Amino acid sequence: MKEGPDIAQIGALIGDPARANMLAALMGGRALTATELAGAAGITLQTASSHLAKLEAGGLVSQRKQGRHRYFALSDDExxxxxxxxxxxxxxxxxxxxxxxxxxxxxxxxxxxxxxxxxxxxxxxxxxxxxxxxxxxxxxxxxxxxxxxxxxxxxxxxxxxxxxxxxxxxxxxxxxxxxxxxxxxxxxxxxxxxxxxxxxxxxxxxxxxxxxxxxxxxxxxxxxxxx
Known part of the structure; x- marks a missing residue:
């Protein structure tokens, strides 16, 4: 499909097993740190940070800084x-x-x-x-x-x-x-x-x-x- 919404990009973001596990962890509604999400996905913190950057760029997660920590959550209810x-x-x-x-x-x-x-x-x-x-x-x-x-x-x-x-x-x-x-x-x-x-x-x-x-x-x- 050459025109219209590009579902392939969203599918690729969600389809990665580690990213899928992190998104599932955020379905609880709580904001979590990259360390907590790395544990949920069973990956290293460095790898989790890379995945989170992609999810944030894709509009699936957002982050906020509180003190020394950065917390991630789903971008919205959609x-x-x-x-x-x-x-x-x-x-x-x-x-x-x-x-x-x-x-x-x-x-x-x-x-x-x-x-x-x-x-x-x-x-x-x-x-x-x-x-x-x-x-x-x-x-x-x-x-x-x-x-x-x-x-x-x-x-x-x-x-x-x-x-x-x-x-x-x-x-x-x-x-x-x-x-x-x-x-x-x-x-x-x-x-x-x-x-x-x-x-x-x-x-x-x-x-x-x-x-x-x-x-x-x-x-x-x-x-x-x-x-």
Whole structure:
């Protein structure tokens, strides 16, 4: 293809195993140092720095300096959506990692996808919002209804403030483990933040898993019950 977007460059950036591992590590939403990313990729710090320079030039990661350290993060939520979609595509085609472990059930139950809730609980939350008429979904787009705004206000979420952000309020994201959509966008981020602020759950220190307390899980399932 001689004209139009050059997907080959993006594919080459993501397709390198070391870079793919570093991007996957950043899907947890935390900013990480080059040393931490080198460990995640199983490469030397010098090699990691070279890879990070390419990812930054390609617009996939950004960095900020704090004190003596430089921290790297995904550039924006569109990168997170792209990576989660690719994970779902790979899973559908049978391209799976061959080292499952005890964290897998926790990741499938609830995990962070860049900055919003994914896994079974993330899909359940969107399903319930749709069933109650609070969110309307068409393709990859999602719209918060008037009833949904009232519901969010009841949860202490400032929808008007979210709308003033430059990113979309609602959008769907294909969940790699559930093979269905969960809620992304600034509203998805706000709902995950609300879950954590309520003390219902916390982020795992060494994985993307969101760990619910027994009481927090009951509260979440009461708020978003199965249809």
């Amino acid at each position: 990168v997170g959506l792209l990576l989660e979609s690719l994970m779902g595509f790979a899973a559908n085609r049978g391209f799976l990692r061959t080292r499952p472990g005890p964290k897998d059930p926790a990741l499938r139950k609830a995990r962070v996808c860049y900055d919003h809730l994914a896994g079974d609980f993330g899909v359940r939350m969107l399903d319930r919002l749709i069933a109650e008429g609070h969110v309307v979904v068409g393709g990859d787009e999602a719209t918060l209804t008037a009833a949904g705004e009232t519901r969010m206000a009841g949860l202490g979420i400032d929808v008007d403030g979210l709308r003033r952000q430059r990113r979309p309020l609602c959008r769907t994201c294909l969940d790699w483990s559930e093979r269905r959509s969960h809620l992304a966008g600034s509203l998805g981020e706000a709902l995950l933040a609300r879950v954590i602020d309520q003390g219902w759950a916390r982020r795992s220190e060494d994985s993307r898993a969101i760990l619910f307390t027994p009481a927090g899980e009951r509260a979440f399932l009461e708020l978003f019950p199965l249809s």
